[in-house]
Amino acid sequence: xxxxxxxxxxxxxxxxxxxxxxxxxxxxxxxxxxxxxxxxxxxxxxxxxxxxxxxxxxxxxxxxxxxxxxxxxxxxxxxxxxxxxxxxxxxxxxxxxxxxxxxxxxxxxxxxxxxxxxxxxxxxxxxxxxxxxxxxxxxxxxxxxxxxxxxxxxxxxxxxxxxxxxxxxxxxxxxxxxxxxxxxxxxxxxxxxxxxxxxxxxxxxxxxxxxxxxxxxxxxxxxxxxxxxxxxxxxxxxxxxxxxxxxxxxxxxxxxxxxxxxxxxxxxxxxxxxxxxxxxxxxxxxxxxxxxxxxxxxxxxxxxxxxxxxxxxxxxxxxxxxxxxxxxxxxxxxxxxxxxxxxxxxxxxxxxxxxxxxxxxxxxxxxxxxxxxxxxxxxxxxxxxxxxxxxxxxxxxxxxxxxxxxxxxxxxxxxxxxxxxxxxxxxxxxxxxxxxxxxxxxxxxxxxxxxxxxxxxxxxxxxxxxxxxxxxxxxxxxxxxxxxxxxxxxxxxxxxxxxxxxxxxxxxxxxxxxxxxxxxxxxxxxxxxxxxxxxxxxxxxxxxxxxxxxxxxxxxxxxxxxxxxxxxxxxxxxxxxxxxxxxxxxxxxxxxxxxxxxxxxxxxxxxxxxxxxxxxxxxxxxxxxxxxxxxxxxxxxxxxxxxxxxxxxxxxxxx
Amino acid sequence: xxxxxxxxxxxxxxxxxxxxxxxxxxxxxxxxxxxxxxxxxxxxxxxxxxxxxxxxxxxxxxxxxxxxxxxxxxxxxxxxxxxxxxxxxxxxxxxxxxxxxxxxxxxxxxxxxxxxxxxxxxxxxxxxxxxxxxxxxxxxxxxxxxxxxxxxxxxxxxxxxxxxxxxxxxxxxxxxxxxxxxxxxxxxxxxxxxxxxxxxxxxxxxxxxxxxxxxxxxxxxxxxxxxxxxxxxxxxxxxxxxxxxxxxxxxxxxxxxxxxxxx
Numbered sequence: 001x002x003x004x005x006x007x008x009x010x011x012x013x014x015x016x017x018x019x020x021x022x023x024x025x026x027x028x029x030x031x032x033x034x035x036x037x038x039x040x041x042x043x044x045x046x047x048x049x050x051x052x053x054x055x056x057x058x059x060x061x062x063x064x065x066x067x068x069x070x071x072x073x074x075x076x077x078x079x080x081x082x083x084x085x086x087x088x089x090x091x092x093x094x095x096x097x098x099x100x101x102x103x104x105x106x107x108x109x110x111x112x113x114x115x116x117x118x119x120x121x122x123x124x125x126x127x128x129x130x131x132x133x134x135x136x137x138x139x140x141x142x143x144x145x146x147x148x149x150x151x152x153x154x155x156x157x158x159x160x161x162x163x164x165x166x167x168x169x170x171x172x173x174x175x176x177x178x179x180x181x182x183x184x185x186x187x188x189x190x191x192x193x194x195x196x197x198x199x200x201x202x203x204x205x206x207x208x209x210x211x212x213x214x215x216x217x218x219x220x221x222x223x224x225x226x227x228x229x230x231x232x233x234x235x236x237x238x239x240x241x242x243x244x245x246x247x248x249x250x251x252x253x254x255x256x257x258x259x260x261x262x263x264x265x266x267x268x269x270x271x272x273x274x275x276x277x278x279x280x281x282x283x284x285x286x287x288x289x290x291x292x293x294x295x296x297x298x299x300x301x302x303x304x305x306x307x308x309x310x311x312x313x314x315x316x317x318x319x320x321x322x323x324x325x326x327x328x329x330x331x332x333x334x335x336x337x338x339x340x341x342x343x344x345x346x347x348x349x350x351x352x353x354x355x356x357x358x359x360x361x362x363x364x365x366x367x368x369x370x371x372x373x374x375x376x377x378x379x380x381x382x383x384x385x386x387x388x389x390x391x392x393x394x395x396x397x398x399x400x401x402x403x404x405x406x407x408x409x410x411x412x413x414x415x416x417x418x419x420x421x422x423x424x425x426x427x428x429x430x431x432x433x434x435x436x437x438x439x440x441x442x443x444x445x446x447x448x449x450x451x452x453x454x455x456x457x458x459x460x461x462x463x464x465x466x467x468x469x470x471x472x473x474x475x476x477x478x479x480x481x482x483x484x485x486x487x488x489x490x491x492x493x494x495x496x497x498x499x500x501x502x503x504x505x506x507x508x509x510x511x512x513x514x515x516x517x518x519x520x521x522x523x524x525x526x527x528x529x530x531x532x533x534x535x536x537x538x539x540x541x542x543x544x545x546x547x548x549x550x551x552x553x554x555x556x557x558x559x560x561x562x563x564x565x566x567x568x569x570x571x572x573x574x575x576x577x578x579x580x581x582x583x584x585x586x587x588x589x590x591x592x593x594x595x596x597x598x599x600x601x602x603x604x605x606x607x608x609x610x611x612x613x614x615x616x617x618x619x620x621x622x623x624x625x626x627x628x629x630x631x632x633x634x635x636x637x638x639x640x641x642x643x644x645x646x647x648x649x650x651x652x653x654x655x
Numbered sequence: 656x657x658x659x660x661x662x663x664x665x666x667x668x669x670x671x672x673x674x675x676x677x678x679x680x681x682x683x684x685x686x687x688x689x690x691x692x693x694x695x696x697x698x699x700x701x702x703x704x705x706x707x708x709x710x711x712x713x714x715x716x717x718x719x720x721x722x723x724x725x726x727x728x729x730x731x732x733x734x735x736x737x738x739x740x741x742x743x744x745x746x747x748x749x750x751x752x753x754x755x756x757x758x759x760x761x762x763x764x765x766x767x768x769x770x771x772x773x774x775x776x777x778x779x780x781x782x783x784x785x786x787x788x789x790x791x792x793x794x795x796x797x798x799x800x801x802x803x804x805x806x807x808x809x810x811x812x813x814x815x816x817x818x819x820x821x822x823x824x825x826x827x828x829x830x831x832x833x834x835x836x837x838x839x840x841x842x843x844x845x846x847x848x849x850x851x852x853x854x855x856x857x858x859x860x861x862x863x864x865x866x867x868x869x870x871x872x873x874x875x876x877x878x879x880x881x882x883x884x885x886x887x888x889x890x891x892x893x894x895x896x897x898x899x900x901x902x903x904x905x906x907x908x909x910x911x912x913x914x915x916x917x918x
Contacts, residue, residue, distance in 0.1 A: 036796035037759075037808065147801075148859065265806035 012187030013210040015088035017252040022048035025255050031077045034262040052178050055085035057167030061140050065090035068112040072096045073120020075234040075260045078144045078160055082118040088182050094193045095239040097591045106131040108195050115139045122148040187211035194241050196388050197590035205436030206388045216391040216430035217249030219412040224358050228255030230277045235267045241388040246280055271352030279359040283366035289351055290370055291497045295525050311339035319376030324400050344377045360384050367495030368404035383407050389452050391430030395466040406465035423472045424458045425451045476507025482569040496553040497522040501582050503595055511573040513611035516550055517581055538579045554643040562646040571645040574611050579636035585625040663691030666867050672711055672721040681707045683891040694861055694868045696882035703888040705871045709837050713738040713745050740768055744833035746824045748840045754813035758823050761812055765830030766791040798829045818849040838870040854881050
């Protein structure tokens with residue numbers, strides 16, 4: 001990238017990049033949003049104008065250099081523009097998960113000392129109003145969608161348009177203000193603050209610089225050959241680092257076109273309409289898509305089912321080799337092309353994945369079967385390993401070197417090493433600046449020479465591919481001193497479509513035991529075909545035959561674990577099926593759906609005790625939070641079951 | 656309602672409506688008026704004649720004697736299409752959607768009266784017909800956006816859950832841009848959350864488009880919360896008329912609902 005001009009870098013911050021793109025990519029589409037059933041587009045030069053007016057409007061409301069601005073809502077063009085506008089005024093945007101409840105938000109508002117907040121709609125405004133009294137620092141709230149807000153006449157509430165109108169006036173009165181403000185910042189300044197959901201304790205504000213995001217984004221685009229012809233669907237939360245890298249970082253540095261879905265319920269339909277060429281989804285989404293497709297195949301005519309299974313067999317045999325460019329027999333190539341015409345092509349089309357050039361998954365391990373399924377369809381799905389503290393990319397798989405069980409090699413310019421205790425450490429351009437107002441945590445995580453501890457245990461294999469085992473602090477020991485890696489086992493369980501969530505226990509115990517959440521969609525469909533009657537989640541989860549189904553899965557996992565010398569004693573001896581889904585609203589999962597072990601251990605201690613006793617059932621009362629914020633209790637009597645364990649390891653055979 | 660609401664002139668005046676089915680008197684000289692911009696509820700026990708009243712207003716039933724004046728024009732016996740073209744739209748107690756059509760197509764049928772081009776133009780879909788179609792599609796999309804049913808735009812209505820079908824029916828009625836909306840038990844069979852949503856939409860329609868609303872509802876808490884004035888019918892007779900508070904305090908209403916001791 002050329003941009004150096006007499007020592008001043010013209011593309012080292014996002015507002016500067018925007019000005020640059022408005023000149024070089026002026027009439028190319030920067031962002032689209034579906035409104036009133038039609039995709040509306042804005043070109044780069046239009047975006048630059050919108051951002052300038054908003055920035056000047058915020059200035060005339062009194063925003064000062066260094067202020068933190070909370071941004072909260074679904075992926076909307078105006079909220080993306082808000083981030084750049086805030087940065088242009090020398091301030092720091094703080095995107096917040098839009099489904100957080102008011103108390104969770106209050107902590108972030110207080111901790112970030114936010115004076116301004118820009119939110120999407122009435123729902124978010126209501127949440128702010130609920131906590132406004134307790135936030136003396138908060139002065140102005142700007143909203144994007146005015147629907148339902150006409151009777152809100154609080155003086156600190158402003159519509160997006162009104163602020164831009166103020167900005168238009170302010171801009172004409174102070175013509176040089178915007179450009180001067182943009183020029184005064186450089187790549188080392190803080191670009192954004194992201195609160196990590198944190199499986200333990202309060203969220204921490206990760207500060208990232210413009211350079212970190214811009215360089216990481218550019219490296220990733222270059223490595224995968226992305227260009228301004230590519231497009232992406234921006235549907236993952238704006239408060240998540242990935243969205244900032246893909247939908248902001250790579251969009252600004254590479255010119256990728258962003259598409260905002262109409263609403264969170266229409267994402268799959270919008271995916272089909274947009275047909276993006278670049279796609280990121282956590283494994284859960286790939287699993288869901290596959291589950292839905294499988295269910296529909298099972299409901300289809302016999303002939304179609306046979307055709308599907310035959311060609312999926314062909315794809316499994318040769319698909320990946322074709323994708324990787326290896327030698328494949330002519331007849332197989334021919335069969336694969338026929339399969340593409342009859343099965344793979346239509347399937348990808350229905351899923352909205354026809355145009356995909358590149359897809360990534362990460363966050364948690366993806367089931368090898370699922371991973372291979374997509375790749376054999378000819379979809380270039382790759383895995384990456386990353387964290388907020390690294391601006392996403394720590395390691396990523398290269399084309400032609402994709403294996404289901406690794407997270408790939410170190411990302412460009414990133415160094416990876418393994419600490420003595422097995423913890424993965426990295427150093428690179430994306431390294432965060434520090435945790436906001438938390439020197440202590442920063443020092444614990446980041447060494448003086450720039451290495452960052454990820455908190456994940458892993459190892460590098462002979463090809464220098466990174467394997468992640470588990471959260472380092474979660475790895476424990478059974479009483480016989482064998483290693484116990486809960487996540488590793490849970491992931492194996494979750495690879496079964498019938499199991500949505502699992503929590504395993506074993507640290508300091510004689511054997512491994514597990515809580516299991518069934519996957520309602522998948523198990524309900526199975527129950528329907530078996531003619532099983534049930535009234536709801538709790539009833540279905542408590543059925544005898546469902547328990548047998550799950551027991552089957554657990555025993556398959558046990559068989560898998562028994563093969564490995566180190567993991568043999570980690571076989572699951574006892575398990576129970578929970579009567580309710582673990583939920584972020586109840587504090588049992590983080591907003592990114594990671595299990596909060598301490599909360600679960602505390603809340604379900606009776607159940608855990610029962611798992612480590614002879615009891616065959618246990619009664620439990622659980623607090624649940626309903627969608628509308630009220631809470632209630634569910635009472636249930638849960639059956640505890642033994643699963644068959646394989647092998648004659650002593651701790652298991654002791655029984 | 657926290658602040659005093661202001662209403663315009665009388666938009667609908669119903670005088671002495673009587674309707675009989677054979678020997679059964681469904682309505683017996685019922686009179687009431689509806690002001691522009693208000694939410695007017697008609698309540699009463701089962702078989703009190705509420706739906707019949709609504710059916711008389713939009714010309715579905717032909718009352719034996721009456722004067723119904725809408726916007727000052729009085730009609731003795733009105734045809735349903737006249738009512739529709741004058742700006743009255745309605746929803747039905749037992750959903751009356753085109754079950755095999757998508758949500759969008761159903762909403763588009765609500766625009767039918769506003770379409771100027773004839774059947775031939777529309778089937779050719781050429782020139783001015785395209786322009787007209789696009790205008791109406793835009794209006795339909797605004798309603799879809801307003802009622803937040805984007806995700807079911809292309810779903811066949813018959814496959815939707817009951818609560819959503821009710822919302823689609825409201826959408827179709829709204830697409831006609833009515834001045835007065837007749838809602839026959841818009842919340843029947845809904846759960847608490849769906850009812851709350853529906854109330855919100857009804858109030859939003861009333862405020863945002865200043866549409867006058869006449870509704871029949873069984874859920875008393877809903878009626879008392881959202882309506883400005885209430886008419887109470889019992890055995891085809893009007894037994895009370897006034898604000899929710901007045902009606903609630905009326906002894907005849909209490910008797911009608913709870914029953915009275917017969918000596």
